[in-house]
Amino acid sequence: MRKSRQVYSVRSSNSSPEPDDNSESTGDFISPEDVQYLWQLLAGSIGGATLVKYGSALFPEIAKPNLLVALLVISVPVFVELKSEKVERERCKRCTKKVSFFQFPPAFCSLYEASMETGEGSPLLPESNVRKDGDPRLEAISAAIRVVPHFPIPGIMFQDITTLLLHPKAFKDAVDMFIDRYRDMHISVVAGIEARGFIFGPSIALALGAKFIPLRKPKKLPGEVISESYDLEYGSDCLEMHVDAVQPGERALVIDDLIATGGTLCAAIRLLERAGAEVVECACVIGLPELKVNGRCRLNGKPVYILVESHF
Numbered sequence: 001m002r003k004s005r006q007v008y009s010v011r012s013s014n015s016s017p018e019p020d021d022n023s024e025s026t027g028d029f030i031s032p033e034d035v036q037y038l039w040q041l042l043a044g045s046i047g048g049a050t051l052v053k054y055g056s057a058l059f060p061e062i063a064k065p066n067l068l069v070a071l072l073v074i075s076v077p078v079f080v081e082l083k084s085e086k087v088e089r090e091r092c093k094r095c096t097k098k099v100s101f102f103q104f105p106p107a108f109c110s111l112y113e114a115s116m117e118t119g120e121g122s123p124l125l126p127e128s129n130v131r132k133d134g135d136p137r138l139e140a141i142s143a144a145i146r147v148v149p150h151f152p153i154p155g156i157m158f159q160d161i162t163t164l165l166l167h168p169k170a171f172k173d174a175v176d177m178f179i180d181r182y183r184d185m186h187i188s189v190v191a192g193i194e195a196r197g198f199i200f201g202p203s204i205a206l207a208l209g210a211k212f213i214p215l216r217k218p219k220k221l222p223g224e225v226i227s228e229s230y231d232l233e234y235g236s237d238c239l240e241m242h243v244d245a246v247q248p249g250e251r252a253l254v255i256d257d258l259i260a261t262g263g264t265l266c267a268a269i270r271l272l273e274r275a276g277a278e279v280v281e282c283a284c285v286i287g288l289p290e291l292k293v294n295g296r297c298r299l300n301g302k303p304v305y306i307l308v309e310s311h312f
């Protein structure tokens with residue numbers, strides 16, 4: 001079931017540029033891997049051609065014009081060299097396809113990555129989630145998020161933050177940007193939404209000196225709970241919270257990886273407000289574009305802070 005809500009989004013205003021040491025060389029058209037690949041190709045070709053040309057001294061029959069044999073002699077060293085290298089085990093970083101020598105040689109992947117970096121789209125995926133933003137940290141965060149088409153059901157462009165977690169600097173930058181924003185807002189409770197809000201929430205809570213509250217799916221919490229049901233982009237669900245986890249008047253921040261319809265965040269806000277907390281803001285790493293309305297950002301009267309927007 002899909003519910004449409006009017007949700008506004010704000011993005012980070014923190015934009016001190018910082019080089020991404022851990023980022024891969026996606027912006028370079030020719031990466032070191034490509035150069036290595038070209039050298040191997042050149043060496044293999046020269047070696048093969050030399051063998052054909054001068055091998056006739058030892059094996060006169062080689063000099064006889066036999067195109068098939070000549071091609072074999074030239075290509076075997078190249079294949080042997082490439083097979084011994086990591087080309088076979090490379091994966092295109094933006095799609096789930098395995099990169100093989102025949103499908104996506106390294107140069108192709110660099111071209112692909114470059115197109116993702118510039119937001120021009122990809123020959124492999126129909127859409128790009130790269131936002132055009134001046135802050136290199138946001139660019140790196142956005143670039144590290146993989147988009148998986150038709151997951152978990154056809155038609156959904158799944159924003160996969162597990163690939164962000166593979167990039168420690170981009171992951172840390174995302175957490176730090178939240179910490180910077182909320183450092184002086186007197187937040188006493190950070191409420192993380194199961195499951196992906198648990199990835200970002202605890203680090204933020206610790207840095208802010210706040211407590212962390214897990215908002216969990218049904219029947220996971222052992223204590224007395226209150227529940228709120230909600231609709232999702234695909235299906236419906238329910239969140240639960242321990243009633244004694246938060247005291248009336250506490251200032252709460254709700255954290256999740258992504259806002260799509262806003263149903264999950266609405267349920268989280270309702271839970272916290274039922275317990276008497278004041279929800280200061282909701283924060284997500286990713287906002288889906290359908291939520292952008294008039295450039296201003298509100299969710300049921302609550303502001304939502306979003307680092308990167310998915311474009312598809």
Ligand SMILES: O=P(O)(O)OC[C@H]1O[C@H](OP(=O)(O)OP(=O)(O)O)[C@H](O)[C@@H]1O
Pocket residue numbers: 193194195196197231232233237256257258259260261262263264265
């Ligand atoms: O804005 P909404 O339309 O409510 O959707 C956003 C929610 O959907 C995803 O979680 P999901 O429900 O898929 O659960 P999971 O994290 O356990 O996979 C995501 O992590 C958000 O919590």
Ligand SMILES: Nc1ncnc2[nH]cnc12
Pocket residue numbers: 156157158159160233234258260
């Ligand atoms: N498109 C999407 N990608 C990842 N998580 C989601 N939750 C709801 N919609 C989603």
